[in-house]
Amino acid sequence: MQQPNKLTPFFENINFERDDNTMVINFGPQHPSAHGQLRLVLELEGEKVVKAYPDIGYLHRGVEKMAENMMYNEFLPTTDRLDYIASTANNYAYALAVEKLLGVEVPRRAQVIRTMLLELNRIISHLFFIATHALDVGAMSVFLYAFREREYAMDLMEEYCGARLTHSSIRIGGVPLDLPKDWISNLISFCDKVEYELEHTYNALLQENRIWKMRLEDVGVLSAEDAISWGCSGIMLRGSGVKYDIRKEEPYELYSELDFDIPVSDRGDSYGRYRLYMAEIEQSIKIIRQLIPMYKDTKPQLMAHAPEYISAPKEQIMTQNYSLMQHFVLVTQGMRPPVGEVYVPTESPKGELGFFIRSEGEPYAYRVKVRAPSFYHTGLLQEILVGTYIADVVTIIGSTNIVFGEVDR
Amino acid sequence: MRQYRPKDNVQKKAYHTDRFYQVPTQPRFEVQEGSHFDDVVKALGDLCKEAYVSLNQLVVYIDATTNKETLTLLRDECAYAQCSELSAIDYLAQDGEFEIFYQLLNLSNASRMRVKCRIKPEQAIESVVDVYKSANFAEREMYDMFGIYVNNHPYLKRILMPEDWQGHPLLKTYPLQGDEFASWYEVDKIFGKEYRDIIGPENRDPARIDRYDTKRFSRVGYEVPFGADISEGEKPNPIEYSETVLVDYNKSSKQLDEKR
DSSP states (O other): OOOOOSSSOOOTTOOOSOSSSEEEEEEOSSOTTSSSSOEEEEEEETTEEEEEEEEOOTTOOOHHHHHHTSBHHHHHHHHTTTSTTSHHHHHHHHHHHHHHHHTOOOOHHHHHHHHHHHHHHHHHHHHHHHHHHHHHHTOHHHHHHHHHHHHHHHHHHHHHHSOSSSOOOOBTTBOSSOOOTTHHHHHHHHHHHHHHHIIIIIIIIIITOHHHHHHHTTSSOOOHHHHHHTTOOTHHHHTTTOOOOHHHHSOOTTTTTSOOOOOOOSSOSHHHHHHHHHHHHHHHHHHHHHHHHHHHTSOSOOBOOOTTTSOOOHHHHHHOHHHHHHHHHHHHTOOOOOBEEEEEEEEETTEEEEEEEEEOSSSBOSEEEEEOHHHHHHHHHHHHTTTSBHHHHHHHHHHHTOOHHHHHO | OOOOOOSSOOSOOOSOOOTTOOOOBOOOBOOOTTSHHHHHHHHHGGGEEEEEEETTEEEEEEOGGGHHHHHHHHHHHSOOOEEEEEEEEEEHHHHSEEEEEEEEEETTTTEEEEEEEEEOTTOOEEOOTTTOTTHHHHHHHHHHHHOOOEETOTTOOOSSSOTTOOSOTTSTTSOTTOOHHHHTHHHHHHTOGGGHHHHOTTTSOTTOOOTTOTTTOOOSSSOOOTTOOOTTOOOOOSOSSOTTTOOOTTTSSSOHHHHO
């Protein structure tokens, strides 16, 4: 029996010691394999999980509340802190939602740069997944190799926007900067490098590895009906045999012009999902290679021309009085989008990342709802973990690829 | 006299709005005859009170009591198999109501729609967990953030905030910095309410920055001994910005003249 006092309060009616064969264990919130602050209360019968209860909220910062108290441009850097593994994807999802609300057309060069950055971030995120997932399962060396390549990708991001993790590399209406001088050639060599390593290191280490297959095959099997009903998206959905990628089905940015495949697996288990991550890295490289010639054909305009909502380029602000006045109003008062609401889904590396924005014509959004893929994947844990063994719990959590900045917001 | 601030919406407001500023409105389109959305509206029949298309997504207003019936119908007959989002908007200040929206996705033809309904704060909404399992977490979040009770939810409990929290953070009446309860939460929980006076507001926040604290913070521009008392008066700081921050724009690689 628990003895509650002020320092050890009574703990949510959980009876850790039971008379029968079952045992309740507390997994996290400080667990190295929980990918952040996830607390799982697991009820075990022998080594089998009979009940799982994911408890979240340890990283809750009130991002949606902050969005209601910030101007639209002010909020953009905060979106970095959602899915901090691939922050450009968050910046982009938010910027796209606001652009849809404003009805702003983004110039083509900005579109090319954005798509490049999104795919680069997808590679960063997937490499991170491979690294941590392998580490959770017990393959230490993959972690080191994958982090080495991820470091090169982050160097590219740093060269472009100056930040490695919290990029803020996309603005509402375009991108802030053109690509630096040798960036494209560095990007090409990075793509070559990742392609080579993918084949010779990751696949060689993992794909046919006996231990890896034993740990992943038929672990965390998710049926297509369950995946749809639980609101799964991204690889969690495609890993269960549902071919749905927002980039393909509801194309945004330049994805309708690009040639790429959507890998699907009908296995529904962790191994199938792992294979999809590897295949998506390949597809991302393919997309980036197609974007490079596209970049050269574009005009140098980087931000949309919409003086009501978006400041003029810096040169114009410095030389023309009206642009300066407009810029001053936009910085101090903020843009006022039309009254209305918008929900825009994008395919982030984790799944469907959408922003619902309700605007009342004020410089502050009336309601911002972040539809985070990881939030729904965490909800899924209470069903998918039941019936599995305690040793597979970490594999399944790793396989859902949840990031807690996004779950708790 | 102190300026009056409305209590029903304490969120940040625009400090200045032009007298003649006309707020534009997002265009709404009627549901086109023969389109997929037309079939959906026809399938809903009397359940649908109002329907329009906005940004290629169908928006349907329904009665709050028919939410489960509507969503079951949409899932089974119109193939809206996934509920990708569910939450509420607080219109208590204007209309005394919450607006609840369900964002649905049809995977077979990639169309999205939003089902909306309004409830009064004393009303509860029926749970749709039986229809969409994703509503399990989403409804808990809605309860946590807005205090909207959900009937027949399997496990309606706070999800993001601590179990013993008071108040619902996303209400417009809830200030961004939190209320009285929020600011004393840790003190009350660890030491008890009677320790509020002993600890005091200056010690309750471990992240609080004291400008005269020379133990945890260094001074920019000049140095003082560790722990020195500088509350009497700070030395004026001759350097406004540290030199590393200053950028010489004439020497940077990106010159404005080049682009011309």
